[in-house]
Amino acid sequence: MITLFGVFLLTLLVITAFGIVRAQHLFVSVMLTGIFSLQMAAIFFILDAADVALTEAAVGAGVATVLMLSALALTENRERPTRPRWVPVIVVSATTLMVIYATFDKPLLGDPDAPVHQHVAPWYLENTPRLIDVPNVVTAILASFRGYDTLGELFVIFTAGIGVLFLMANPSKPGAVSLFAATEAEGLRHHLVPRVVGRLLVPFIVLFGLYVQFHGDYGPGGGFQAGALISAGVILYALVDGEGKALEAISPRFLRGMIAGGALLYVGVGIAGMLLGGNFLDYSVLAQDSIAGQHLGILLVEAGVGLTVTGTLLTVFHSFAARDQQER
C-alpha cells in the first residue's frame, strides 16, 4: 500500500517538475513549486521522516511560496522566450542516466542491511535513551550528538539573513506603504472574508509553532520547523492586515536582534559548557544531573535555532516587500 502511494506521489512529482520547467508564466511556476514542496512533504512522511516533512511543508509550501511571489512582484510575470540550448540538455540527460544507473546498486527501501542502517544509526538508537533520554531520537541527534552540524546550519541561515539585509534592506520609514498596501486600500470591501479568516487563524498558527518548538524533544519538530511556522503566521498577518501592522508588532530592530540573538544563544550554550568544564556543545555539564543538562541544553539550543530562523525568514519577507515599494 505504501509502495503504491510512493509510486503515485513520485509520478505526480515528476509531472509537477515538468510543469514548473515548461510553464512560461512565472506565477504558474511559483504555484507549482508550492505544490511540488507539498508532494515532497508527503513523500518524506511516508518515508517516516516526520521532522523533515514538517519542515518541507512549512518552508517549501508556505514561506518559500510567499517569498517567491514577493520576488515576482519585483520582476516580470513572463519568462523571456529562449532558444533551446543543447549543452544543458545533454548534460542533464547524461547525469540522469548515470543516476538511474547508480540506483541499480542501491539497497532496497527499508532494507535493514543497507549501509546507512549499519554505520552510526544503531549507536544513536541504542544510546539516546541512556545518554539523553528524549523520545525523539532525531532531536537528540540534531541538537546534541550532531550539535556542531546544526550550529553550522544555523550559521548558514544567519549568513543568508545578513546577505539579504545587505543586498535589499532599506531603512524602513515609519508608515511606509508596501507591496500589499494597494490591496489594503482598495480591497477592504472585497477581501473581507480572507481578512477575517486570516486574522482568526494567525494566533493558532503561532501557537502551533510554539508547540512544535517546545515539544520537539517528544514529537516531530524543533527550532527549524517552529521558526518556519511562526514566520508563516506573521507573514499571514502581514498579508491580511498590511505589512505596516506586522512591522509594528515585530519591529525590524527586534528582528535583527532575533537573528543575531539566536546564533549567540546557540554559541553561548556551547561556551557555557566549556566554562563549566566540558567540551564545546557538551550539555551534560549544564546541570547537576547529566540528563537534565542535556535536556536544558537541547531546549536552549532549539530556542536559538527558532529565534534565528524566524528572524531571518521575516527579515527576508520584509526586505522584498519594502523593495517593491521603493521601485514604484
Add this chain to the structure above:
Amino acid sequence: MMELLLDIASWFLLIIGGAFVFIGGVGALRMPDFYTRMHAASLTDTLGTILVLTGIILQAGLTLATIKLVAIMVFLLLTSPTAAYALANAARLSGLAPERELSNEKRP
C-alpha cells in the same frame, strides 16, 4: 455488533466522501468556464472533507486522534471556502467575466 455497525457507517461515509471528491475533480476538469469549475471543486471538496474525516473519526473511536481529526476538519472548513472565495474574488477583480451564454452548440 456495535463495531460492525460503526464500520459500515464509516465505510459508507468514506465511499460517499470519496465519490464527492471524485465528482469535484471531474467537474473541475469538465465544467465550461472558470467560475463553474471553481464551484464544482470548492463545494464538493468541502462536503467530501466532512464526509471523509467523519468516516475516519468513526474508525478512530474516542482517542487523541479524534481530537486531532476534528481540529483538522475545523481548519479545513475555515480555510477551504476562504481560499475558494479569494480565488473567485481575485478572478472577478482582475476582470474575468463569467460566461453568460452556454448553449450546447457552442461546446463541441
